Amino acid sequence: MVCTGCALLCEDVEKYDGEVRDACRIGTAHIRNRQQINPMVDRKVVDMDSAIKGALDILSHAKRPVFVGFGNSITETQQTGIRLAEKIDASIKTFHTGIIENILNNRVKTCTLSDVRDYADVIVFWECDPMNTHPRLLSKYAYYPRGEKRQHGWEEDRIAITIDLRYSHTASICREVHKIHPGLDADFIDALIDGLHNKVPKTTYDKKQILKLAGTLKKAEFGVIFAGTGMTTPQDAIIRLMDELNEVSNFHILPMTPGYNLRSIAAQLHGRADSGIDMHEADCVLCLGFDLLNSLPVHEINGKMIVIDPNDTISSRYADVVIPCAAGGVDCAGSAVRMDGVEVDLPRIMESERISDASIMNQLLEAM
């Protein structure tokens, strides 16, 4: 089976008689998750048809609809969701897609995870903590495995570096750790660029440390930066850094996407005009596989809320309409795009009575 617990989409996970093998703790919890929700309207349990009718009611009266999420849905659902958004002029909001945009625009150099495993000798974890978000990244690709050009193991062949606001779990295995001050990411980048040009940087950061980091990055045969959702630096600064790094070295960037299929929706929305309705102005917010209230206080939402999700979430407890759906790669088949852009088929591994979010979106699309 393919695990959809994160954007690594591990294809070597197995499930026998309820036992999950070779998945990490996030994947195991994801595959075994049974915190399923009931269809609800106005926080009362109803049947599926009534929940879908409730959603149609809200959508058909909406003047400023916003769709949020899409990163935890199969590609087929995303496609139908976009068609529905176009039909009712809804804005689609996904998050943390800036670096993917730059990759799609060929503004930064990227590579695949297999390239990282086979060639990478300098690996930078920039404001990300894969040990807690993409737990098998280090063992399958980024640090521990032997690869075509990295046959001597991590002790000799690879240098891992963390650049982050805090000392993360991932930092604990890194040879170099650099702390960034909140809001001063761009200053750190400027100082590093000076260091790459052998100039002593004018900065509040430790100059010796910056010069040491610049020296390590310059020596890379094949460097990769894993850019986390915390990498809030203006995109122009990231592009500038990548350009400068590639003047003196060979560096690639890969986005650590939070949803298992965020890369797919980012590609589908690339270059598409959006109605640009602000979340605060929305009179209807449709959350697709996304727990909006986990990151936004409820008083920031002024419209009616529809939640389509396999599981119980904070948002599903506040929503006006809740529609449960099957989970991609568990009780729903489809396809997805891994964080490095590789397409992956997601077989279904168990039967259930839940219907897919693709089918729900299709019903909404046909009825609107």
Ligand code: SF4
């Ligand atoms: S690393 Fe991600 S895809 Fe792989 S088993 Fe863990 S949660 Fe699943």
